[in-house]
Amino acid sequence: MWSTPESAGALRSRDLATILRLYRRLNHLNQEQLAALLGYDKTYVSMIETGRRVINDMSTRRHIATTLGLPMHTLGVTGHDDADFAAMIQFGDSTIRLAEIARQAGRAVDAVNELWPLVARLEARFADGHAERDTLTLLGHARTALGVSLGTVLPEERLAAAARWTGRGLAVAEKLGDRAFLARALRMHGNELRKADHTRAAVAHLTRAVSTSDDADGRGAALGLLSRAAGELGDVGLFDSAISGYRTLLEGIAVPSMLVNSFTFREIHLRGLVSTGRASEAARLMASGLPKALVAPQWYVIERVTTAEVLLAAGERDGAEDALRSAVVEAETHRLPHQIQRAVRAAGRGGLIHVAADGRDVLHRIDAVLAPSRPTAATREAT
Structure with missing residues (x-):
């Protein structure tokens, strides 16, 4: 409810009378019903809405904000948690942008590590009933960015998790009505669906993304x-x-x-x-040759595997083997298990048994690096 443009405007006004009138209208309540919800007399609510009664008492404002699910700061009530969250909202966009830069620079694991704490806090805020537009906007972008980063570092059998996160980001984009964000969320979710083998659903989302994109x-x-x-x-x-x-x-x-x-x-x-x-x-x-362009490291890995597939189709096994070996080396450097799995499949189809075996060894090493660490006996005893 608090995420619509009209609600966002009312919250920005910080005018209690305006907020109460809007709350009643959106929830189809009369003044008597709102008064009962707040535990007040109908006359008291009427006086607030008409401006005949100004509420300066912080405990009363806190009670109204808590009951109606309002962000405390919109009614001038602040505390440590509110100030802390306001700072997170202020710097959240920067966190997402820096994580995107890290992912595009081939450091997707770092991107996940940056995004996860932000997403966790936003999800907790959302679960507590705080769904104001600023929170939802940041949550939607953070969910989408986390999903894309996970889609870079997860192996194929776990890519559905990445698609779930981008799908949750898309759900927010649909609600907010921000066309640019919606177009991006459709692109990102569509691509993660494709990687998770939901290709027809991916085509549907990406077709819609084409028509929604204005730039x-x-x-x-x-x-x-x-x-x-x-x-x-x-x-x-x-x-x-x-x-x-x-x-x-x-x-x-x-x-x-x-x-x-x-x-x-x-x-x-x-x-x-x-x-x-x-x-x-x-x-x-x-x-015709390889064009020069500044692209993310993972795209060089993707291109090497694709080149190998073309060479194998043309019967050029030696060139394909070289391309796959270089792809596996780079993919291990940037922790890209999905691309190694592509390379292993291509090598298997081409009869390059040793390349496929090397790729599987690399997958085991990456899995060991990315797996959660298990506590030692000494650590368990200490805790």
């Missing part, structure tokens, strides 16, 4: 991710349409981004051609 970069990113999902689905028509739109937007972009750049376009195009049974076209495209 060229967002639309280009949505088309790129839709191209990938369509390729994995084996839908030739949708893939060709999406990759064509992606190419057109890319040509008009002055400043490339993480998803809208020539390097990423080529990788998505190559993988889609292979997935839709056009390996010879993919081989010709790959022969």
